[in-house]
Amino acid sequence: MDPRHSHGPDRVDYRESSQDITEVHAAIQREHRDPSADVTPIPLWLAAICGGALVWGAAYLGVFHGGFSGNVFNERLSNPDLLFPQRVLASEGGATPGETPAATGPEALLADGKKQYAAICAACHQPSGAGVPGAFPPLIGTEYVTGDPKRLIAIILKGVVGEITVDGKVYNNAMPGQGTVLNDKKVAAISTYIRHEFGQGASPVTPELSAETRKAFASRNEQWTEAELKAFSSGDVTAAAPAPAQ
Amino acid sequence: MSRSTHLIVGLFGSFAVSCFALVLAPQAQLGALQPRFTEEDGKISDVYPIDQSGIALQGRRIYAREGCVYCHTQQVRDTQIGLDVARGWGARRTVARDYLFDTPPFLGSTRLGPDLSNVGATTWRNETVGGTAPVKRDARWHLLHLYDPTALVGETNHPPYRYLFSERKISGQRSVDALNLAGKSAPAAGYEVVPTPEAVALVGYLLSLDRNADLPEAKSLPAAGVSAAQPAPAAQPAAPQ
C-alpha cells in the first residue's frame, strides 16, 4: 500500500517526514488488533432476566391496553371488572370502547332537557316553571309533575285542553301536544329536567319509558282532559311496563 | 441475502414499526377527532373546542415566543394519578379533543409553576389559602403579575417580564391602563408603567384558557343534584360497575 496514494490535501506523507513517521507510527504501533467478538452462548441467568422482562412487558400491555380505543384515556378501563373493581368509579368512567357517547345518562338528559325546556316550554310555563297566573299553570311541585312519569309523558305527547285545576287554581287553556315534534329522547330529557328542577328531584325518566308511553297511546289524536288525567293510572295503559326506580 | 442486506432491512424494519405504532396509528385515531357539538333540527350549537382567534391567537404567539411552556404545563391529569383537580387546575382531566385547535398544544413536561390549562376559568385555583379569600385573577392581576410577580405572590421564581411593559412620562392624565404599582417596583413620580400590546395579548390568551367543558370521554364530576337522584335502571351510564 503506497501512502502517496492517500487522498486529501492535508494528508501526511509518512515517507517524507521522518518526524511524522516516528510519531504516528509510535501511537499506532502500540495499538492492538481491532476488537472482535467471541462466540459464546448466553449465560442461563441472563436468558432468565431477558425472558422475565419480555413476559412482564407483554403482560403489562395485555392488562392496560385500554381496548386500543382512541376514547379510553384511563388505562384501568381495560379490564376493570377483573383487576380493579373497587378503583373504577362510575363518575370517572369515560366511554367504553366502541360505544357511542353515553348521551342517555341522567346528566346528559338533564342538560339536554334544560335546552329543550327553554326552547319549547318556557314560553308559557316560564323559565322559572312558575307559569302565568290565570293563563298557564305552574309546574312547581304539582302532582302532575312529581307523580306518575307516564302521565307526564302522556301530557307532553298529546297536550291538554279545557279546564284544569293546578295548585288550587283553575286554568282554562289549550296545550298543544308535542308528540310529533319531539322524539323519545327529547321527551325523556324534558320530563327529567322538569321533575328534577320543579319536582323536588323526582326520579329521572328514560327514553325507553317515553317510547313505551308513545306506543301505548299511538292511536290517540286528541288532547287530554282533566277528567282523563285524574283517572290516569297504570291500569289505563294497556302494556303496563315495570315502573321506573322505586 | 447478504449480511449487509439483513442489517439494512432490519434497520428499516425497526424504523417502520416505530413509525407505524407511534405516529401513523395514533394519527389514524386522533386525526379523525371532531369538536363536540349538539345538532338540533339541522342547527349546530354548543361547539367545543373552538379555534382561537383575535387577541387570544396573538397572545398564544407571545406565550410560545417567551417559552412559557418550559415551566407551565397545560394538561390536567386524571384524579387517579394526581391531585391536579384537587388543586383547582381543572374540573376534569384533559383529553386529546381539548387540544384540537392548538397548533401545537403547549402540553409541557416540567412544572416549575402551576398548570395553566384552565387559567382563564373563574374556578381556577380558587382555593382559600391560609384563611384568605380566593384571589380574583382578572386581566389587571395577570398584568401586574407579569410585571412584578413578587408583589402579588410573595417569594417566587417567576421571572418579571418588564420588557413587555413600557415606562413613560405621564402626559396630562394618568392612563387608565397604567399598573397600580407600589413599593420597590413603582416608577418615579410623574411616570407610569403601561403594558405593551404584547402583554395585553398574552393576558388575553391566558384568560381564554378554559377546558372545563364536558366531553363524553372525560366528564367532570356530575352535579350533586343529579347523583343524588336515583337514576332509572335502564338509563345507567355506560361506565362499568
Added chain:
Amino acid sequence: MTAVAQETSPTTVPPIATSTATSDGPNRENEAIERALIDGSTRGPVLTFFATALLWLLLSSLLGLIASIKLHSPGFLSDFAWLTYGRVYPAYITAFTYGWCSLVGMGVAVWLMARLCRVSVRIPSLYIVGAALWNIGLLLGVVSILAGQGRPVEGMELTSESTWMMFAGFVLIGLGGVVLYRFRRQTVAYVSVWYLLGAFFWFPWVFATANVLISVSELRGVMQSVVGAWYVQSLNLWWFTSLGLAAAYFFIPKVIRRPVYSYNLASIGFWSFAFLSGLTGMVRLSGGPLPAWLVTLSISASIMMLVPIACVTANLIITMKGQYNMVYHSPTIRFVFFGAIAFSIESVLAVFSSLRSFDRIVHFTQFTSAQEQTLLYAFFTMVMFGGMYYITPRLVGCEWLSSSMISVHFWGSAYGSIFLISLMMFAGLAQGLSFIDPEANFSQILQVGQLYFPGRTLALLLISGAHVVFALHFLLMLLRIGQPGGEPTLFAPLGSEKH
C-alpha cells in the same frame, strides 16, 4: 495505551513484528501503516468535528449556567428579552444536543467507521462541508431561539430553515459514512459497525420524518406533541445511545486487548435495542391527554428494554472482568467505563420510572431532566470524552500534554455530573412527593424546588470548569503542544505490576 507501549520509544521506529504478549502476527507492520493512512485521511474531518463540537460545548455550558441561575434568582438578566428563561433553556438544550453531542458523535463515528471498515476517507472535504452546513444551520437556529422565533414544539425548537440546512449537512456526512461501509475491506462487520450504521440510517429518517410532519403537514392538536415526543426519544436512543454504545464496544475491548465476551449477546442486544427503543417514546407523555393504549405500549416496550440493557451491560462488564485496574491508568478507559456504568444505571432507572406508579410521582419534576442529564452527559458525553482522548493523539501526532489536566477534567466532569444528577433526582422526588400530598399547598411545593436550585448552579459551574480545562488542552493539541509521540499520557505508569 497498552502494555506494548513500553516497548516503543519516541526516537526509534518500533521493532517489526516482535513477539509480544499477544500474537499479533507477522503483518503487524502492514496493519500499522494501514491505520496510519486511514488516520491521515480522517484527520481533517474528525478534527473539524471535534473543534466545533467543543465550541458548542463551551457555549452550551454558558447558556446552561444562565438558565440555572435564573431558576433561583429570577431577577438575573431579566430585562434582556433574549435571555429570558423560556428562551435560554431551549437554546441551551439545542446547543448541547445538536452542537456538542451530535458533532462529537459524528466525529468519533467517522473515525470508527473508517478504522473498522479499514478504508481511507476518499473526499475529506465532503465531511468538512457537511460539518460547516450543520454548524451554520445550528447557529442560525440557536440565534432564532434566543430571538423568540423558535418552533414552539418541545425538543424540536430549531426553525425549519436551520433544520433543512443541518439535514443537507448530515446527508453529506451520512453518505460518507455509508460509503465507508460499502467499500469496507473488513468483511465481518464488528458490533460497533452495526450501531454506527444504525445511527447513520435512523437519524436522517427520524429527523426528516418528524420535521416534515411538524412543519409541512397539518397535524392537529396532540399529534404534534406525539411526534415531538417520538422524535426526542428516537434521537436519544437511536442516535446518541447508538453512537455511545458503538464507541464503548470499540474502546473497551481495544484498550484492554480482549475480544468482546459474546457475539451472540451483542447481537441479541443490538436487535432488541433496535426494535424496542423506537416504541418507547410515549412514556414522555405518560399521564397526558393521549389514549391509554399509546402510553401503555411505550411502557411495555420500556420494560422489555431490560433485554438490551442486560445484554449490553453483561457483555461489557464480563469483557472488562479482571482488567479493572486499567481504569487507574488509561484516561480513555476511565471515561468510557464511567459512561458504560452510567448507561446501565440510567437505562434501568428509565425502565422503572416509566411505570405509571412511579411516573405519577416524578413526572413534571426535575427527576426527568436528571435522567436526561444521565443519558446525555454521564453516559454519552463521558464516552465521547474517552474517545477524544484516544483519537486526538493519533490525528495530531503528539500525546496529551498533561495527565493532571486530564485528571482535573475527569474529576470535574465526574463529580460535577454525579452531584448534579443526584441533586436533581432528590429535588424531583421531594417535589413529586409533595405534588401528591393533599396537605401541601402549591406555593410550598415550589419552595421545595428552591432549596435545590443553587446547588444545581454550583454543579454546573464545576462541570463548566472541567470543560474549559479540556478545551484548553485540546487547543494545545491542535497547536501540537504536547508530549512527544510514543508514550501515551496515562494517569499512572502502566504495567508496573507486570514487571
